[in-house]
Amino acid sequence: MKILVTGTAGFIGSHVAQRLLARGDEVVGIDNLNDYYDVALKKARLARLLDDSRYAHVAADLADRDAMEAAFARHRPQRVVNLAAQAGVRYAAENPHVYVSSNVTGFLHVLEGCRHHGVEHLVYASTSSVYGANRAMPFSEHRAAEHPLTLYAASKKANEMMAHSYAHLYGLPCTGLRFFTVYGPWGRPDMALFLFTRAILAGEPIKVFNHGRHKRSFTYIDDIVEGLMRALDHVPAKDADWDALRPDPASSGVAPYRLYNIGNEEMVELLRYIEVLETCLGRKAQMQMLPLQAGDVPDTEADVSDLIAQVGYRPQVTVEEGVARFVDWYREYYRV
Template structure:
């Protein structure tokens, strides 16, 4: 297939592009290479596949309507994986307009491209953050998620609703993927594992919020990518069992639309996560214990029963293996 992948210089997008290329797909990569974090890291990710004969790269911003239209008109992708977004929960307090430009306006441009150029299936990244104030564990796609606690989460919830409207109005098959705390090699420098590793190796204290007692469904990047690729290959249709009553949040009923969680079913306490990292580095962390930050939720736990039943897949990599892989990459990449 010819697949448009946005965010190919990003953490998850670069991994997805590599897997699609390895299996024989043609990938049209789209990324702005903005300076939210170290651009040289983004360039290094791209360098792993930039010269592949089935890869074409476009450097542009999703918020640039003309640039997005040109990509669809020129390359006519059969399917789209939208992973480009302004990431980071806390950065929104400083730059809220960037989130709306990239995550809402940019996503509209993707939807319009899919509408006008006959795309077979759009897979897009959402987040476990949409569950927000919901405290019913584990988090299920079939439960309402109407109370996001951050602007980042609100933009991703908007993506889900925008996708549903386009699926209903124009028959565009859309699958949204709620990612749970992704980590692994080539990760973002603003993420906890990256920050902790650098600080411990530099002999500096790490900031541990909620005194380390919150739990997360930490999910290794290879597990996320496997879920993305498998759902890309499974094009949703309308729910044949819909009775005409209130549609299920995960399946719609009136549109070719699905939502899936992709997360490890076994949540891990942050203090245990740090302990695993200490073992891998062979050094102890100096911890500055702090209260829970505004917008953070105490715990996340992924219900992936739909992913297992419909896609035939569940994330399996334990944190002991995943953190060790990250540390090995970090030491090699930074020479420490």
């Protein structure tokens, strides 16, 4: 198939594009290479794709309506994976407008491209952050998530609602994936594992929020990609009418629409995560203990039973294995 992937210079997007190419698909990648973090790292990710003749790159911003319309009209993808977004829960305090521009306006342009060019299936990135103030764990897609604590989370919740409206109005099959703390080689420099590794190797202290007591469903990148690929190949269908409608946040009945958690079912405490990293690096961390940051939640735990039931998703990589692989990549890439 020909598949359009947005954010192919990004962490998850570059891995997904590689996997699609490896199985024989054509990939049209879109990325604007913004400077939210190290552009050299983004270019290095992209370089791994550009040598493949089945990869075509479009340098564009999702918020550029004309560029997006042109990309869809020229390439006419059969399916779309939308991973481009302004990420990060704290950056919104400095630059809130970019979240709406990229994550809301940009997503509208993706939906419009899918609508007008007969796309068979749209898979898009959401986030576990949408659960916000919800304290019922494990987090389930079948419970309401109406109280996001950050603008980033609010923008991704908006994506979920926008996708449902297009699924209902235009019959566009849409699948949203709520990612849980993704890590691994070629990761984002603004995330904890990257920040901790850099600081420990430099002999600098690391900031440990909530005194390291919060827990996360840390999920290795290969497990995320495997689940995404399976979801991409599993196109949702409308399965009810108005008379049979039973409202459920995870599905619709009146629209070809589904939401799934995608993550590791095992929660790991941050202090344990740091301990594993120390072992892999062969160095102890100097920890600066701090309170929980505004916008952060104490714990995240993924209920992935729906994704298991529908596509056979099963995370395989333990934190010990995944952190070791990241450290090996980091040492090689940065020559340290």
